[in-house]
Amino acid sequence: MSVDKSTVMRISQLARIEVPECDQDQLVDELNNILTWVEQLDEVDTEGVMPMSSGLPGAVLPQRDDLVSAENRQPDILRNAPVSRSGFFVVPKVIE
Numbered sequence: 001m002s003v004d005k006s007t008v009m010r011i012s013q014l015a016r017i018e019v020p021e022c023d024q025d026q027l028v029d030e031l032n033n034i035l036t037w038v039e040q041l042d043e044v045d046t047e048g049v050m051p052m053s054s055g056l057p058g059a060v061l062p063q064r065d066d067l068v069s070a071e072n073r074q075p076d077i078l079r080n081a082p083v084s085r086s087g088f089f090v091v092p093k094v095i096e
Helices: 005-015 021-041 074-078
Strands: none
16 A cells, blocks of 8 residues: 555545645655555564563453443533534534
């Protein structure tokens, strides 16, 4: 996979980031270098390697009981939203 100028502009539009024309070529090169590095990860043989959550052997993440700590606070939480509808936050569409 490779990135070209039109892809950079599309990404910048979706991210709502203005990328000046003079920086687009450099960004194309940087993104292509990142993708090349990520593609190299596919070459690593991970057969039989257990997933881990820490770099320390035997480390265990602390667990807690999943308890309900308060009654339904949805109306209080939605009161902070600029716009809500049917019990949900209303946000602008960013994916076309």
